[in-house]
Amino acid sequence: MAALNSIPNHLSVITSLTLRAIVIYFVRWLPLGPRYLPIIYTIATLNFTAFAWQWRSKPRQSSGRPKSSPWRAILFGYFDRQHTLASFVSVCVNLVFLLAALDFVFRSHFLHNATELSFSRVGYVDSNSARIVVRSPLSLVVQIEYRPVQNTNWIPGPILPVITEGHDSVVTFTVSELQDDTAYLYRTNASHLGSFRTTPLNPKRWTIVSTSCLKPFYPYNPFDHSLRIRGLEYLSDYVKSTKADFILFLGDFIYIDLPYRFGWNKDAYYEAYRQVYSSPSWSSELLTLPWLHMYDDHEITNDWSGNETGLFQEALPPYLDYHAQANPPAFRKGATYYTFSHGDVSFFVMDTRRYRSQSDMEDGPNKTMLGDEQRHALEMWLETEKSWKVVVSGVPFTRNWRGPEANDSWAGYLHERQRLLEKMWATTGVIVLSGDRHEHATTLFPSPEGKSNVIEFSTSPLSQFYQPFERQYREIESTDVAIYSHPQGMSKFGSLTFDTSLPGILDLQFTLIVHGKGVWEYNWTLTESK
Structure with missing residues (x-):
């Protein structure tokens, strides 16, 4: 007993x-x-x-027992x-x-389902135009006005209807015929007020931020606002002190499936976007800075490789409304991948989810991450683009991340990756930017002939977990040379300064920022072949 x-x-x-x-x-x-x-x-x-x-x-007898x-x-x-x-x-x-x-x-x-959220932010800006995202749930139509900061006369801009059903009251304005290198104010009839600055015609030295992955209310603190995003606060402090021209956010802006999925339809996805934009951690500096986006798996569901079927059809419209409409123009109608140039540097932002084969498919000529049409566009861009080249991938290009989810990255699509690497080696050089793995790694991809003109900077998360005990980044094959890795930190982003002041030379300064502090720097230089 x-x-x-x-x-x-x-x-x-x-x-x-x-x-x-x-x-x-x-x-x-x-x-x-x-x-x-x-x-x-x-x-x-x-x-x-x-x-x-x-x-x-029934209580037992306690006589003779020592007091606990x-x-x-x-x-x-x-x-x-x-x-x-x-x-x-x-x-x-x-x-x-x-x-x-x-x-x-x-x-x-x-x-905090944020149904009454009203906000505006800046999307893609070039020397003569700017894209502004507005959510205004209480307006039937929204008109934007803008003016150079030094002027007092407002210029009437487009008028757009606000569609609540199916678009979550989100509209994106494009204002054009602007002056280059000029600071502008904008306002709407729905009480939004903001600013942006057009780019110089040919900037020679400029800085961007690259990162991915954020989740409100993590790490958990019961005294925090449940939509607080600490990584945004670190980023805000950084851009206040360091001028950045734009942010490349490479996916997992929402985590629809973590820590718990509340729905499988468009409404659930719209709610997740609203909650991120309702965070008290947003600052005026962040909303003023241009954000360029690509989605990854958690905007759909973890490790998505189901092409354009089923759940993808529910997840895509919210991404289009909140992000894609404010990106540079898509490469082709109906696509989400795009190219754009800034100064002497050209970017190709890939869609690494929509067209991919199943991750568990045997690798080979028939397995693809990009799909035939996108891969052909990228290969043509690599062959014909005259500017310095940056290829942007949602998932890491290196195979050095091991573990059970390795095949979700380019490590599971090595046949197609080799085809792209051969195109990259044939150029003056390529910088690859990626995110997804909640760690940082800088990796070099030498050609069989010893040419080292392809490098990757993979950095995330902006505000999410990292694996506290498991280290998966390891160099094994000589095809992927590990330069530096940094797994620790729940907030990481990369700051990249491009300098093309000297003819025929690209000088890149990379700085890894962890919890708001610079922890590692790396210089990389490309020289045009004569």
């Missing part, structure tokens, strides 16, 4: 310690709800059942009839841990 009576006490201790450890890990280290929430619910149920069992059972410490009961979570109050405190502590997990998952969904 004594052994039987000890079962619930042992169960209380085991489940208490396990529950507290897993909740801390879940809300502060790895917010994988599909993996940890069922475990948390099960352990909490067992713990509270064990507590009720002990509470209802109430703090031990609270710390280890067991039931002690000598300290009933401490036992209740212990179970309340476990209840607080359970509520913390529930608060982390559900608070923003129930309290």
